[in-house]
Amino acid sequence: MTLAVFFGCTFIAFGPAFGLFVFTIARDPLRIIILIAGAFFWLVSLLLSSLIWFIAVKASDPRDEPLQKGLLIFGVMFSVLLQEAFRFLYYKLLRKAIEGLVALSEDGCSPISIQQMAYVAGVGFGLMSGAFSMINLLADALGPGTVGIYGDSQLYFLTSAFMTMVLIFLHTFWGILFFHGCEHRRWWEITAVVVMHLAVSGSVYVVEPAPSQDPEALRDARVPTTLALPSILAARVAVTFSAISFLLHWGTLASPSTAHTGVWLWQPADKCDWGWLALMPLWEPPENGLVLGDSALLASL
């Protein structure tokens, strides 16, 4: 473990997001504020959902394992729904803010468009979600220890880092799609985002094995990585889908009504900037699902 794993996982998980932040958000104070407010909204949604989960857990029998599992699933689903609800609330708040900014500006147009706000809000949600998932892991990675010493997969940190990165991207795209759907009253977009979020969050459960009765494995408490693979693949497919949807909306996002507020984020030279994500599924080797060694997992990633 220690420094190599720590830095590696940090950069895997937060590198792209950090790049996004530095190149598109850090220059403009308004975007930084929107970012932090987005993180705050995500945090509040998490707080409320964990409150509900906590009450449910306290009210139930702690020894009943399947019940606890079921309550956790319920907690996850409820949390996802609440996150999307707060995304909607944030959309409402940002709409009001845009009206205020327009009223105060000299030339009648807001210094920032709703699409840019959608992007920044998505990054805010994603960063906070990723940070909450990953930071304690990273802190543990800095200390002594050996991952997988009890026979579990050694790639726990890596898969967590990749999953976090994927999730940050997903939140970004979901933010864009969601706000776009709210702007243009396209309910199918909003439901698509919610369904995707539920699918991604719930996909781990689908592939997780029954909890092992071996006390040693329980003590180490790490899920075998090979079983997280399908969830990562599902997440990558979702990212691809989101990216494609985002690209499809590129034209409408840079619509004439907002064209004078400036370019989308910065001037990407061509639309291929996001297209590389679509190429990723093409690199997967053919799977033989039964015997999937860790090296094959790495190659596919």
Add this chain to the structure above:
Amino acid sequence: MTFNRVTDFLASEFSLLTMSEESEESVPLLPLQQESMASALFNTDQNDNSERRRHDNSGRRRNDNPESETNGQPQNNIQQVVEQDEEEDEELTLKYGAKHVIMLFVPVTLCMVVVVATIKSVSFYTRKDGQLIYTPFTEETETVGQRALNSILNAAIMISVIIVMTILLVVLYKYRCYKVIHGWLIISSLLLLFFFSFIYLGEVFKTYNVAMDYITVALIIWNFGVVGMICIHWKGPLRLQQAYLIMISALMALVFIKYLPEWTAWLILAVISVYDLVAVLCPKGPLRMLVETAQERNETLFPALIYSSTMIWLVNMAEEDPEAQRKATKNSTYDKQAPANQTRNEDAEADDGGFSQEWQQQRDNRIGPIESTPESRAAVQALPSNSQTSEDPEERGVKLGLGDFIFYSVLVGKASATASGDWNTTLACFVAILIGLCLTLLLLAIFKKALPALPISITFGLVFYFATDNLVQPFMDQLAFHQFYI
């Protein structure tokens, strides 16, 4: 560390109370007073040439009149508000409001980062080595009820000490005992810059097992302290001064984190935000009276208690005459920089003092083409300052009291030191405090009067600390266990 002996010496010098039990350690009163004063919030709004700034977010903190009065002209509340300027100013205010928010986000974040990094690495500040004399009741009791009672008493004592000190300071200020106040402030910054940083350096060396001799340490601390005193109380580069203010806030916050027991710390944070609210908003509040007195006298308030994010350029308004220059800058605060004063009139063409042609044209359009001669300068200085402050609105800065820095950092530091959720809790408190600061600035832009900066942020911070630690952490634990990502 012969902490007791040193503090006994200092206390005897200033006739303060200390306890000489070996298990107790005492910290002299001065830094406490310093930060309690600094947590107050003033606006700079009621001056005439702050009519523009009235709509500006810079009118948040203590009234540093020379910051707004850039030319030594006596402040008289002339109602020379230019009407069309008001609307422009409103727009400019809120347009540049975001920039001012970020100008505060950055130092607050830096201070918190320093505190959290120290707490996580240097174990000295999480080790229990006794308590302050202001919190005499211990929290190592048998029953929970006893502990609660003790912490309530501790918080009550601390708050009453702060209230007494604030009232004392207001009284001193009212009766113009400036020398006492300045001496007080200088002593406390000396303490912070030399003594506490010496301890800090020593502990950092111990943590990383660095061998160091006393001569080198003496040299380092001497230089650090002297440059700090000069920067804070006199003049210095703005960034250096800001860095020093952040460092002393962090040091003070670390002292609080170390010497305040847990429940006491949370109670004190809660009570002091209520006190801040009362002291600034109530008509008889001490801090409000302080501000109003300062504004009546058109004086600057205390240096070394406020973080300022920018300075005002005395462009081409400098007097050549050294006496006049000294007079002009006599009321200046630490946050004015000297270079603008160096422009000489003879080479006005060749040396434009760093100001571009456009700027000079803009100035000429405002007040007519004027050569920067002593006569013209005197004439312009006699004008109401509204029309001659043609500075870029972005250069108007925003101020935040050091007490706010300290208490924000105490909250985040305590969260990182004692939370079971650890980094999640720290991050949640950090975001909560930043959002509280943002909301406070927004309220300021709306209400345009003095507002306390502690209540909203501290409330959010406390709510998020307890909620994250008790509710979110078990949930996240379970999610991480099963590798759920939400």
